[in-house]
Amino acid sequence: MGGDFGPRVTVPAALDALKRHPSLSILLVGDSHIISPLIVRCDHGILERIELVHADSVVAMDERPTFALRRRQDSSMYIALQSVAEGRARACVSAGNTGALMVLGRGILQMLPGIDRPAITSAIPTVTGHSHMLDLGANVDCSAEHLLQFAIMGSVMVRAVERINSPRVALLNIGAEEIKGNEQVKLASRLLKEQPELNYIGFIEGDGVFSGEADLVVCDGFVGNIALKSCEGLSRLVSSKLKQSFTRSLYRRALALLARPVLKELQQQLDPGRRNGASLLGLQGIVVKSHGSAGSHCFGHAIDQAVSEAEMNIPARISERLERYLHDPSGT
């Protein structure tokens, strides 16, 4: 029900995902009066893999997360997460209120033992393909121990989803040298080094995020969110300046028409939304957050991300790795 467009986007995306994944079933949780008309003309083969779960209310995009947790037990978000907690669904995908999704996720699904807080992770385009980054805004004040937890969770996820045997993990910092950075990253670096199962490659600077030198970039949510949003802002600036440049004369307009396929390809390659689907790691269940502004195609990527995490059983894998860590923190 959430995001900028609600069921107009999420339902068609779900129907397409059912076509792409023949063994997938989907629970559509929300106002059945709105959703029913959108699925009524489906093929029988698709329709029988849909379960419509009615919810009386919706968590508003600007609602306080703690209010949502206490008072919105009849909301689509609450019921969807509960269906994961009860084992009726393997994953929850939402384009709704991020803060509420985290707080409700934590309240309903519970954290994995050894993890204090969920972290938001997403794929980032690089020169060589893409890497992953976390935390992207779930945690504003992180300790070194939290950064270690993020590194463990992210490493397990990247290993499984990307099928990389030993993902290179880097800590985001303002310099590559050991003496650089604040106390939190310096201490985190020492903790990460002590983990023999982590392929920790050291500090990475902001520009290293896009260079492809790491498979996983770890940072606190304040820094990660601002870095990512800054880059989104720069992307928009580039688009707007390109438009200005290409409309300055008739000749340039003609050029723009010719170059359109190239520019469109570029935009798609760099669009963070193309690899839409941020995972909330650390919960005892799979929760994927879509951009609120995602169209049907992009929302489909978030569903694919959830499918992939369900197939890989990411929470169980993280849990297993954490158990070893909890029994032997130094990894020796």
Add this chain to the structure above:
Amino acid sequence: MGGDFGPRVTVPAALDALKRHPSLSILLVGDSHIISPLIVRCDHGILERIELVHADSVVAMDERPTFALRRRQDSSMYIALQSVAEGRARACVSAGNTGALMVLGRGILQMLPGIDRPAITSAIPTVTGHSHMLDLGANVDCSAEHLLQFAIMGSVMVRAVERINSPRVALLNIGAEEIKGNEQVKLASRLLKEQPELNYIGFIEGDGVFSGEADLVVCDGFVGNIALKSCEGLSRLVSSKLKQSFTRSLYRRALALLARPVLKELQQQLDPGRRNGASLLGLQGIVVKSHGSAGSHCFGHAIDQAVSEAEMNIPARISERLERYLHDPSGT
């Protein structure tokens, strides 16, 4: 002497700046054996506005700043800063070791009363022109009080250099709402609100940096450095993907030739180096840091920035504003 290219870049840039600014004189501080041959063929009108000051050594790009302060009193950086402290020069421009420039600047020029640490500020391209941002990496652990100091210094600088009567000041945060962010920015926001002379417009998110909604964006050096470097990384990624896209076929190569002026224009508009010249605010003197990789044209921008700050007498203006603040912190 510093930066990737040393006098090969800085000397021609200085000569050009002397042509642009008829009332400017420049002290070239460094190895006179290297510099002399580079200026020997100048017009007499230029030559008489150059003073060559010999320095025996150079602070290396990877030298520890505290070592440089104690042991490099014969270095070009030390002597250049000392010439500002002694009033022989109005400003110092360097492409050298940033950390050393800060530590030497602080040691030789001293801080303005009421300012604890220098902050690095630079211009950032926006949809509508450009804005300014600080701190970009000088301070890794900032208190709310430091952020207030940055806001006061930056505001004075933007007002003078950009001739904006009441620059809009924003605090970088992970959300625009009051409840968002870490303790440091929440407290800083309260402090900024209490300053009637600051045109504080509230929190701004990462993407707001490029939207032009603020004239000055304030953040701690850890976050600012990572945001800026991330954007530089993204810029490089865009360039590399553009190159890939435009070389995929013969047709596209031809298109690239036609579109080259447009793409070059775009690259120049967005190049952080184009507005090269980061100011170290908070010192009792003007110090401008150029990108180490700047070419002669870009290094010229750093010189222009120093000229402009000297004309406006920025440190004195900041000092004046601070004195009022120190006598009446709440601004009432």
